Amino acid sequence: xxxxxxxxxxxxxxxxxxxxxxxxxxxxxxxxxxxxxxxxxxxxxxxxxxxxxxxxxxxxxxxxxxxxxxxxxxxxxxxxxxxxxxxxxxxxxxxxxxxxxxxxxxxxxxxxxxxxxxxxxxxxxxxxxxxxxxxxxxxxxxxxxxxxxxxxxxxxxxxxxxxxxxxxxxxxxxxxxxxxxxxxxxxxxxxxxxxxxxxxxxxxxxxxxxxxxxxxxxxxxxxxxxxxxxxxxxxxxxxxxxxxxxxxxxxxxxxxxxxxxxxxxxxxxxxxxxxxxxxxxxxxxxxxxxxxxxxxxxxxxxxxxxxxxxxxxxxxxxxxxxxxxxxxxxxxxxxxxxxxxxxxxxxxxxxxxxxxxxxxxxxxxxxxxxxxxxxxxxxxxxxxxxxxxxxxxxxxxxxxxxxxxxxxxxxxxxxxxxxxxxxxxxxxxxxxxxxxxxxxxxxxxxxxxxxxxxxxxxxxxxxxxxxxxxxxxxx
Numbered sequence: 001x002x003x004x005x006x007x008x009x010x011x012x013x014x015x016x017x018x019x020x021x022x023x024x025x026x027x028x029x030x031x032x033x034x035x036x037x038x039x040x041x042x043x044x045x046x047x048x049x050x051x052x053x054x055x056x057x058x059x060x061x062x063x064x065x066x067x068x069x070x071x072x073x074x075x076x077x078x079x080x081x082x083x084x085x086x087x088x089x090x091x092x093x094x095x096x097x098x099x100x101x102x103x104x105x106x107x108x109x110x111x112x113x114x115x116x117x118x119x120x121x122x123x124x125x126x127x128x129x130x131x132x133x134x135x136x137x138x139x140x141x142x143x144x145x146x147x148x149x150x151x152x153x154x155x156x157x158x159x160x161x162x163x164x165x166x167x168x169x170x171x172x173x174x175x176x177x178x179x180x181x182x183x184x185x186x187x188x189x190x191x192x193x194x195x196x197x198x199x200x201x202x203x204x205x206x207x208x209x210x211x212x213x214x215x216x217x218x219x220x221x222x223x224x225x226x227x228x229x230x231x232x233x234x235x236x237x238x239x240x241x242x243x244x245x246x247x248x249x250x251x252x253x254x255x256x257x258x259x260x261x262x263x264x265x266x267x268x269x270x271x272x273x274x275x276x277x278x279x280x281x282x283x284x285x286x287x288x289x290x291x292x293x294x295x296x297x298x299x300x301x302x303x304x305x306x307x308x309x310x311x312x313x314x315x316x317x318x319x320x321x322x323x324x325x326x327x328x329x330x331x332x333x334x335x336x337x338x339x340x341x342x343x344x345x346x347x348x349x350x351x352x353x354x355x356x357x358x359x360x361x362x363x364x365x366x367x368x369x370x371x372x373x374x375x376x377x378x379x380x381x382x383x384x385x386x387x388x389x390x391x392x393x394x395x396x397x398x399x400x401x402x403x404x405x406x407x408x409x410x411x412x413x414x415x416x417x418x419x420x421x422x423x424x425x426x427x428x429x430x431x432x433x434x435x436x437x438x439x440x441x442x443x444x445x446x447x448x449x450x451x452x453x454x455x456x457x458x459x460x461x462x463x464x465x466x467x468x469x470x471x472x473x474x475x
Contacts (some may be wrong), residue, residue: 001434008247013459016466017400018160023157024459030152031458032136032451034064036129038111038145039138045089045112045180054176057111058090061174064152065094070159070170072096073195079187088184089176095195096170104169105468106428107155107461108421109147109205110178113140114443118347121445135439135448142449143442145206146435148174150454154461158469168469171198175417178205181377182417189424198428199331200390200468201421202461206434209407211450214398215389217432219277219310219410220346220418222381224354225318228361231370233334240330248332250322252369257338259364260315260357265300271356272313274381279306280407290438310410313353314343339375343412350378352414379416390429391469394460401459433457 001368042049043057043251050453058076066074069267071094089112098104116139117127124130129138151172156165173196177183189196206217231254237246262268282305293299301308308314319339346355358373384391386408398406422430435457441447 017463018156020462020466021459023160024153024455024462027153027156027160028451028455028458030156031149031454034152035136035141035145035149035449036138038148039129039140040127042116042127042321043112043140043176044115045177046115047180049115049222051089051452054089055114056102057061058092058174058176060113061092061148062094064148065092065172065174068152068155069164069339070096070155070166072173077188077192079184079191081183082187086343089180091176091188092174093192093195094170096168098167098169100167100470102167102470103171104171104197105198105200105202106171106173106196107151107177108175108201108203109151109172110144110175111148112176112179113143113145114179115293117445121301123173123446126445126447132448134451136451136454137446137448139447141447142436142440143447144178144205144435146449146454146457149455150204150435150461151202153458154465157458157462158465162466162469166465166469168465169198171196178415178417185417186398186420189420197425200317201428201430202394202464203415203418203421203430204434204457204461205415206411206432206451207436207440208434208457209409211437211439211453213243213404214402214406214456215409215434216384216395216398216406217411217434218384218386218408219346220274220382220415220432221310221314221346221410221412222348222350222353222416222419223377223379223414224342224344224357225340225352226354226373227337227339227375228253229258229335229337229372229374230365231335231372232367233332236331236334239332240425242332246332247367247369248334249369250333253338256361256364256371257317259360261300264302266302267313267315269313269315269357269360269455271359272342273345273348274307274313275311275348277307277311277346277410279304279310279410282306289466306410311345311411313345313348314412315357316341316343320327335430343414344381344472345412346383348381348382350380354378365467379414380419382415382418382422384430384432388429392433394431394433394464397460397463397467400454400463433460 003089
């Protein structure tokens with residue numbers, strides 16, 4: 001045997017677990033280096049940003065998957081956007097067929113990122129990965145390029161320990177526009193349904209309970225986002241000459257928006273439902289820390305805090321088109337537009353929720369003001385069926401990798417494409433994992449990845465893949 005020959009393939013489950021643990025540990029520097037290289041590409045998928053960066057990011061991901069040498073095919077694909085002849089952002093698709101009756105697992109993540117925001121709000125450049133303590137700071141370092149590299153590193157470890165020819169079927173789907181609403185996702189599924197078909201789907205785009213305790217996400221809220229325009233006048237008028245008699249659009253809009261919540265901040269829209277579920281303890285102190293509530297500011301809503309975040313609807317005004325304070329003149333505004341986001345509790349469709357809000361607004365618009373709804377974007381919530389065998393496998397893999405009992409959690413955010421995956425592949429078991437933690441600050445300045453969480457997330461997935469390959473029986 002030459003010095004660089006592959007070690008003998010391990011023969012017992014215990015030996016495989018030990019070798020996987022060593023392989024993940026030894027491969028972590030390479031995974032971090034690859035992640036840093038990917039993070040340096042500013043792959044913002046939003047309109048107004050250079051799409052060449054998203055293409056470069058897709059090509060880099062495709063090269064990482066090709067270099068693994070295990071896939072029958074690796075391609076970069078685009079799918080049409082609904083209602084137009086344009087194509088969405090590039091996704092990377094890879095597949096390896098199963099053998100010997102083993103299942104096929106799809107590994108999902110996304111390589112596009114949110115805009116960085118104001119660079120001055122960052123302690124280090126947003127697209128220059130910077131290590132401070134045990135965290136790697138950069139836009140996309142956690143959400144979700146770490147998910148991409150978790151898949152790559154887990155497969156690397158499996159191949160090193162199991163050899164280059166496992167029986168497990170592998171599909172990798174690295175999306176390129178998740179942060180911009182996954183607009184071509186449904187068309188991508190339709191165009192590549194056979195290539196993407198799998199028995200188990202691992203979505204690495206969620207978070208963990210703490211940096212030392214893992215989570216399996218079993219519930220996600222949906223989203224009903226739209227633009228609301230309130231109009232009262234045919235043109236702007238002098239506020240001194242006509243104010244007090246002619247209603248301006250801002251007055252009407254403020255009255256409408258105020259009606260969406262009770263005095264305690266709970267949603268007050270008839271027809272929006274909550275989901276009944278038990279939640280783990282979560283203190284007001286932790287909420288204040290996580291949300292950075294200012295001194296004297298209280299929380300809103302009713303019920304246990306995590307029930308408010310995971311299982312109740314929430315309505316937020318996320319943008320207003322109106323004159324800035326600096327540019328404001330003494331005029332009655334004829335029309336004002338706002339963007340509203342409603343997080344929809346599990347168990348209710350996003351369309352049903354939107355219709356409830358539309359009814360509420362039309363019934364409570366004062367002064368006969370005109371209202372129009374536009375740019376409606378709907379994504380359904382999702383509940384994981386926890387009775388499947390794959391859930392038991394991943395929970396055991398998590399406990400093996402982390403040394404802690406995992407939490408079953410909900411997420412207040414939305415990943416609408418998971419419902420689309422479940423609809424397209426109804427027999428597949430969906431597992432929502434992640435590389436984030438409460439300090440990650442995804443979408444915000446100073447986003448970061450905890451490298452210990454990254455390490456344990458890779459090991460979890462490597463152990464899960466070994467289990468699905470039939471190489472290790474986890475206790």
